[in-house]
C-alpha cells in the first residue's frame with residue numbers, strides 16, 4: 613500500500629479572501645464607476661501605506677459616490693498631501709517606543725500586547741500608516757518574553773490584544789498565546805481589539821468560534837466600526853457567532869470628518885451595532901497623524917454631536933468621547949469647559 617501523503621496545508625477561506633483584497637486604487641474606482649479625478653485620488657506616489665481593502669467591504673460602498681463614507685476611509689487621496697501643523701509622523705510616539713517586547717503596560721490592571729502589525733484593511737486615519745512595525749510584535753517568536761512579563765506582574769488581570777489586528781494571526785497562533793495566558797492565575801480576562809469581524813467577517817469561522825468558546829477566560833471583543841453602512845448581514849452574523857462563543861461585544865469608533873461627523877449617522881451606527889448585540893464603547897478623537905488632518909473634527913463640534921446623541925438615544929447607546937493623550941493614566945474624556953468650572957479653578 614502507498615502511504616497516504618499528508619495533505620498540503622490549505623489556506624483557510626478567510627486567508628484566501630485576505631489575499632484577494634483590492635490593492636490597486638484604480639481597480640477600486642473602476643468597480644465603483646468613479647474617475648480618479650472625481651475621487652481626488654492621490655497621484656501614484658509611494659506613501660508607504662498603500663490601499664488595501666477586502667472585496668466584501670468594497671461591496672458595501674455605494675457605486676458612483678466619491679463621498680461614500682466607506683470609500684473615504686480607505687482611498688489614498690490628494691487631501692493627504694501637505695504638512696499640517698500639529699499632525700506628525702509620531703503622534704503616538706510612546707506607543708512605538710514601548711512596543712519592543714510587544715507589551716504596553718501603562719494602564720493599571722491591563723496589559724496590552726501588540727500582537728501583530730498586520731491588518732486586512734489600511735485605514736487612512738490610522739497611526740499605523742507610519743509604522744510598518746516590521747516584526748516588532750509580541751507574536752513574532754516573542755510570546756515568550758510577553759508571557760514572562762505578564763507572569764511576573766500579579767497586578768495584571770486583563771490582557772488586551774491589539775496591533776495591527778490580532779485576528780490577522782491564525783487561530784492556532786492565538787491558541788498558543790491563550791494557553792499560556794490560561795496558565796497564569798492572575799490573568800482572568802482576554803480582550804481582543806479587532807476590525808476584522810467588520811471588514812472581513814469570514815474571519816469568524818468555525819475554527820475560531822470553537823477555540824473562543826472553549827477558552828476558560830472572560831472574553832471581551834472590541835470591534836471597530838465607524839459607519840452603519842459597514843455593518844451588513846455578514847457582520848451581524850459574525851457578531852452573533854462571537855456572542856454565542858461567550859464574548860461580550862463592544863465597539864470603538866473614530867470620529868471622522870466627512871465620514872461620521874453627523875448625529876444621524878452616529879445614532880444609526882449605535883442602533884445597527886445593537887442589532888449585532890454590540891454596545892458602543894468609545895468614540896475617539898483622531899490621533900493627529902500626518903496625512904489625516906482632513907478627517908479632523910474640532911472638540912466643540914465633537915461635544916455637540918455626543919450631546920445630540922444623548923438626547924436621542926438610550927444612555928447605553930451613547931459612546932464615551934475620548935482622546936488618547938500620551939502619558940495619561942487612562943483615555944481622557946472630552947469635556948466642555950464651562951464658565952463656572954473655570955471660575956472655581958481660578959478661585960483655587
Ligand SMILES: *Cc1c(COP(=O)(O)O)cnc(C)c1O
Nearest residue numbers: 716718719722723724772942943
Ligand atoms: C486604550 C488602552 C488600553 C485600554 O484602555 P480602556 O480604557 O480600558 O479601554 C490599555 N492599554 C493601552 C496602552 C491603551 O492605549
Ligand code: SF4
Nearest residue numbers: 731734735738776807
Ligand atoms: S489598526 Fe485598525 S484602524 Fe489601523 S489600519 Fe488596522 S484596522 Fe485600520
